[in-house]
Amino acid sequence: MEGRVEGGQTASYIGHHVWPGAHSRYDRNYNHEAFKETIANKPEGCLVGLDFNYRGTLWSVEQAREVMTPIVEEHVDVLITTIEDMALLYGIGCGRYSVRQIVDGDMDYLEDDDIRAFAEQVHQKFKTRIVAITIRYPDSFEQHRWESAAVHAGGTFFRSPAVKSITLCDRLGGGDTWNAGFYYGLLTEDFAADSVVKGVLVGDAATRLKQTLMFDLPIIDKNEVQALMKADRSGGGNRTSR
DSSP states (O other): OEEEOGGGOEEEEEEEOOOOGGGGTOSSOHHHHHHHHHHHTOOTTOEEEEEOOOOTTTSOHHHHHHHHHHHHHHHOSEEEEOHHHHHHHHOOOBTTBOHHHHHTTOOOOOOHHHHHHHHHHHHHHHOOSEEEEEEEEEOSSSEEEEEEEEEETTSOEEEOSSOEEEEOSOOTTHHHHHHHHHHHHHHHTTTOTTHHHHHHHHHHHHHHHHTTSSSSSOOOOHHHHHHHHHHHHHTOOOSOOO
16 A cells, blocks of 8 residues: 655555464564565655454464564554453553453443553553554454444544444454555545544445455445434435345
8 A cells, every 4th residue: 555654655554464484383483574675675754554363273372472562562553453362471451351251252331542542552562653442342253333433542443433233244364354444544534633534434334334245355445434324314224235
């Protein structure tokens, strides 16, 4: 992707997953090596975004922490994560909820102050510019609810205006689609403090559409995302679009 960054420069925005080499039984983590090469050659002023997407089936908490901590601390400007991952790997609580409650799945409704407290701890640990949090509520196999939030180091906080229900067709790729929408919001608003507002709104609309489609590639376009956002604002959305 490309966008405007400090000084009016146009620069790419690097979004990245780092998977463990052990996933395919390689002796080396080739994705990690590719990431380091990319960082070494990134343009001046280029910002780095990372989706901290821990999978316990791929590597242990200790392995993930060893690899991911220096990456986030040294390179990442925009960190997308979940409350559960930060609790499990770094012992970060969420306001009223302790690490144990989070890991055990004993969280109930999240107040804004809970999310703010969580994001502040993440900002302090990793010195990020933006922390974004995706929150999924799986009520049943087919019925989930979704919301997200983002906090800019400059102080701007924005949370989804409402928790939205999704009747799932395929949840795979839902997180990546949210990331793409969020990055779009940041890039088109020059990474200003208020860019997190557009990022959350576009990301939420994009992922809600994607998760009603099969397979992990979101075959949706800008007009569809804008139509859903408009329906949300007007309180509509019950009529069929053809």
